[in-house]
Amino acid sequence: MFNKFILNLNKIFLIFLIINLQLSTYYRKIVSLPFLKLTMKRVVVGLSGGVDSSVAAFLLKEQGYDVIGLFMKNWHDDSVTISNECPWLEDSNDAMLVAEKLGIPFQTVDLSLEYKERIVDYMFNEYERGRTPNPDVLCNREIKFDVFMKIAINLGADFVATGHYCRKGSFEKEAETIYQLLSGKDDNKDQSYFLCQLSQEQLSKTLFPIGGLTKPEVRQIAAEQDLITAEKRDSQGLCFIGKVKLPDFLQQQLKPKEGVIVEIPKDYESYLQTAPNFDSIEEQLVYESRKMNYNITDGKVVGKHQGAHYFTKGQRKGLAVGGTIEPLFVIDTDVNENVIYTGLGKSHPGLYKKVLFVTNEELHWIRQDLSLQVGETLEVMARIRYRQSLEKAKLHKVSNGLYVAFNEFQSAITEGQFVAWYLNDELVGSGVIS
Numbered sequence: 269m270f271n272k273f274i275l276n277l278n279k280i281f282l283i284f285l286i287i288n289l290q291l292s293t294y295y296r297k298i299v300s301l302p303f304l305k306l307t308m309k310r311v312v313v314g315l316s317g318g319v320d321s322s323v324a325a326f327l328l329k330e331q332g333y334d335v336i337g338l339f340m341k342n343w344h345d346d347s348v349t350i351s352n353e354c355p356w357l358e359d360s361n362d363a364m365l366v367a368e369k370l371g372i373p374f375q376t377v378d379l380s381l382e383y384k385e386r387i388v389d390y391m392f393n394e395y396e397r398g399r400t401p402n403p404d405v406l407c408n409r410e411i412k413f414d415v416f417m418k419i420a421i422n423l424g425a426d427f428v429a430t431g432h433y434c435r436k437g438s439f440e441k442e443a444e445t446i447y448q449l450l451s452g453k454d455d456n457k458d459q460s461y462f463l464c465q466l467s468q469e470q471l472s473k474t475l476f477p478i479g480g481l482t483k484p485e486v487r488q489i490a491a492e493q494d495l496i497t498a499e500k501r502d503s504q505g506l507c508f509i510g511k512v513k514l515p516d517f518l519q520q521q522l523k524p525k526e527g528v529i530v531e532i533p534k535d536y537e538s539y540l541q542t543a544p545n546f547d548s549i550e551e552q553l554v555y556e557s558r559k560m561n562y563n564i565t566d567g568k569v570v571g572k573h574q575g576a577h578y579f580t581k582g583q584r585k586g587l588a589v590g591g592t593i594e595p596l597f598v599i600d601t602d603v604n605e606n607v608i609y610t611g612l613g614k615s616h617p618g619l620y621k622k623v624l625f626v627t628n629e630e631l632h633w634i635r636q637d638l639s640l641q642v643g644e645t646l647e648v649m650a651r652i653r654y655r656q657s658l659e660k661a662k663l664h665k666v667s668n669g670l671y672v673a674f675n676e677f678q679s680a681i682t683e684g685q686f687v688a689w690y691l692n693d694e695l696v697g698s699g700v701i702s
């Protein structure tokens with residue numbers, strides 16, 4: 269009841285804020301005459317209730333921007349979140365206190381409907397298909413830098429800002445401004461990977477105030493400004509939702525279904541096969557990126573599970589199979605037959621591949637001027653998950669998509685996750701692993 273009252277109160281405040289900001293925007297247009305030109309730019313900051321966005325808002329205000337703080341409420345169902353980890357009400361309150369301390373307008377916006385349609389439904393669909401989605405990447409593309417950005421622009425914003433550890437660059441090319449997504453200064457916190465699906469238009473309206481700072485520097489600034497979030501630990505949950513009990517979350521739509529866990533031996537015959545001779549590079553790439561087709565008879569049944577769609581490649585926890593010399597790792601799942609295939613030890617050959625494929629439909633270039641034509645290649649540095657070190661790779665464009673061929677074997681290349689590629693410290697493109 270209290271939450272509902274707060275939500276209704278927030279809606280009333282938002283109406284007044286929009287009216288006030290629209291009048292302010294109108295006034296700015298009226299006074300923008302040659303002899304009286306205002307240069308202050310308006311920035312809407314996505315205040316999450318964490319230290320990074322708090323410092324981002326502070327830095328922007330110090331730089332002379334007209335700053336507004338908005339908190340995104342993306343989820344109503346608290347039954348699947350761990351309440352003492354990252355409850356939205358506590359985060360919203362911390363964001364409000366930061367805004368009050370900085371002397372900037374603040375409001376909560378409810379984007380739960382859009383989040384459900386664009387992120388949650390997508391997650392369920394991907395898990396049901398046996399793929400493992402990355403909701404944080406999609407949240408940035410679909411919510412923060414689309415729905416949220418449109419709200420900000422309607423409030424008269426020139427830019428949207430977030431507390432991501434990455435940087436933005438730009439240069440002129442053939443009379444056009446090209447925007448760049450650059451890695452953050454702090455290698456341990458670089459979050460450019462999470463923004464790998466942004467477009468030129470989205471980047472043009474975005475600011476990353478803390479991208480040139482390290483995490484300790486950000487916390488020091490927050491402490492010096494006596495911000496309540498200075499010592500607050502980072503959220504480990506889904507984008508602006510909180511820490512989620514994933515099995516409980518998935519069980520809202522994907523019901524438990526008992527199946528078997530099969531252990532595939534390291535000397536499985538398909539691992540030992542000699543590669544055939546190839547008539548073209550593309551034939552070799554097709555072969556090296558192929559998906560293994562395991563069968564229950566290829567190994568031995570070592571346990572049971574409650575749903576293959578709850579598991580992902582490389583997963584170790586949750587299998588509940590004891591008595592093995594080394595830990596078991598998931599090497600594949602079959603959601604149609606409801607079977608989990610595992611391998612003994614993190615060096616099991618079933619975990620490793622060098623080549624992955626991205627379809628044209630799921631291929632994205634931030635730097636569209638660098639996109640490859642069929643038959644072209646490009647040497648890059650790439651990663652298949654957040655925090656993974658960048659690895660040397662070569663892109664091969666073919667008619668139906670793009671192959672990413674790494675120099676070294678990669679562990680647990682997972683369908684549904686994103687691969688992102690870089691030139692030096694610039695993220696130039698990405699795609700969903702098929």
